Amino acid sequence: MTRFKLLKSCIVLLVLSGCGNLPTSGPNRTKVMGLQNQQAQVSVPDVAVVDIDERVISALYAAGKGQSLADLATHHSGFADAVGAGDVLEITLWEAAPAVLFGGALNSVGSGSAQMVSLPPQVVDTKGMVSVPFLGNVAVSGKTPARIQQEIVGRLKKMANQPQAMVRVAQNNSSNVTVIRAGRSIRMPLTGHHERVLDAVAAVGGTDSGVQDISVQLTRGNTVRTVALETVTADAAQNVVLRPGDVLTLLSKPLSFTALGALGRNxxxxxxxxxxxxxxxxxxxxxxxxxxxNAEGVFVFRYQPVSALPQGEQDKWLGKGYDLAMDVPTVYRMNLLDPNSLFWLQRFPVKDKDIVYVSNAPVAEIQKFLQFVFSPIISGANSINDLGN
Structure with missing residues (x-):
């Protein structure tokens, strides 16, 4: 009995002292959670450790929804028809008989019939003006050809006999969208057809890989949104009408995450x-x-901007001298023993280059150690038995 107690005490001491030296797939839950309290002399970056709860999940889910293109849809349907600086206009003027303003000077038919004159192509200057005989500078920027016609006729009525005008955009240099794809880029002119995102994808020659691997990035002014091309094709609300100056980029960068730890496959x-x-x-x-x-130790490691952290974490990092756009190493922890986690799993977005890590349970470490200690003894006993037989 004394020998048994002595052996038992030795095993306990070995378990307490030796488990830390066993082979393992990574740090345990306690060590990961201790990252936020690590000593300053350790030469590793500061780490934000965030426990996942309903508030955190709601913020992450809302941020993902914020990448939608649907809210960029515009109700101003005439912007693609508007004239802008750099456009080239063709302006044709008519005057009914007897022609008073354009009769003798501009046409050889005679003043007894209607007269027509075609002006040289007019380039809209940086101030949005073109020059029309007898009228001087006419403001055209931001106006449709039909409206410009009305304004020219209205001003000519004071000088000409029943004047008429026709304005046509001969060259569209202002209402364009830049479409960028690996190996090819184009400037696509916008027309009264009101081209949409998928029209631009088709104009650049489609994609160079599967639809499921392509993301669409739309830059409009200071707003940048990125959605999957697969989403745009499936949801008509995402296929928004493009506006002049938009930049559409097709991104074909492969996305992946890495699984480590106590998972089925690493x-x-x-x-x-x-x-x-x-x-x-x-x-x-x-x-x-x-x-x-360890179901309490499910972690996601990623670099992300301070602005993506919960407000309390943001304040801590801003106090350290960081700004909202700076990336910081972040660890999210989910406790799968909480029944709510089954709902949170469905709303937590995995990002490109994430590391999903599950720590070993403490019991698993002890079992591993006992197997490490006793397997040589058991193997030796089996060998002796084999020899005896």
Whole structure:
């Protein structure tokens, strides 16, 4: 009995002292959570550690929805028809008989019939003006050809006999969209057809890979939105009308995350531009290992801007001298023992280059150590038995 107690005490001491030296797939839950309190002398960057709850999930989900193009739809349907600086206009004027203003000077037919004169092509200057005989400078920028015609006729009525005018955009240099794709870029003119996002994709020659791997980035002024091309094709609300000056970029960068720790498989996993939630990511690698994983220790490691952190974390980092646009290493922790986590998994977005890590359970570490200690003894006993037989 004394020997048994002594052996038991030795095993306990070995468990307490030796578990930390066992091979493992990564840090345990306590060490990961301790990143936010690590000592300053350790030469690693500061880390933001965020526990996932309903408030955090709502903010992340709303940020993902904020990349939608639907709210960029415009109700001003005439902007593509408006004249702008650099456009070339063709202006033709008529005067009914007897022609008073354009009769003898501009036409050889005679003053007894209607007269027509075509002006030289007029380039809209930077002030939005063109020059018309007898009228001088006429402001045309931001106006449709029909409205310009009305204004010219209105001013000529005081000088000409029943004047008429026709204005046509001969060359559109102001209402264009820049479309960029790997290996090719174009400037697509906008017309009264009111071209949309998918029209621009077709104009540049489509995509050079599968639709599921392409993201569409729309830059409009200071606003930049990125959505999956697959989403645009499936949701008509995302296929918005383009506006002059828009820049549409087709991004074909492959997306992937890395799965590590007590999961079914440790590997890099590609996913489509449409995105993936954390539940799908864990399922894609076979889920958590029942005998090894710590359900309280599901972590997502990523670099992200301070502006994406919860308000309390933002204040802490701003106090350290960071600004909202600076990237910081961030660890999100989800506790799968909380029943609410099954809903949170469906709304937590996985980002490109994320690391999804599940720590080992403490019991798994002890079992691993006991197997490490006793397996040589058991193997030796089996060998002796084999020899005896």
């Amino acid at each position: 590997q890099q996993v590609p996913f489509s531009a449409k995105g993936m939630n954390l539940g799908e990511a864990i399922g894609a690698v076979g889920g958590l290992q029942d005998r090894r994983s």
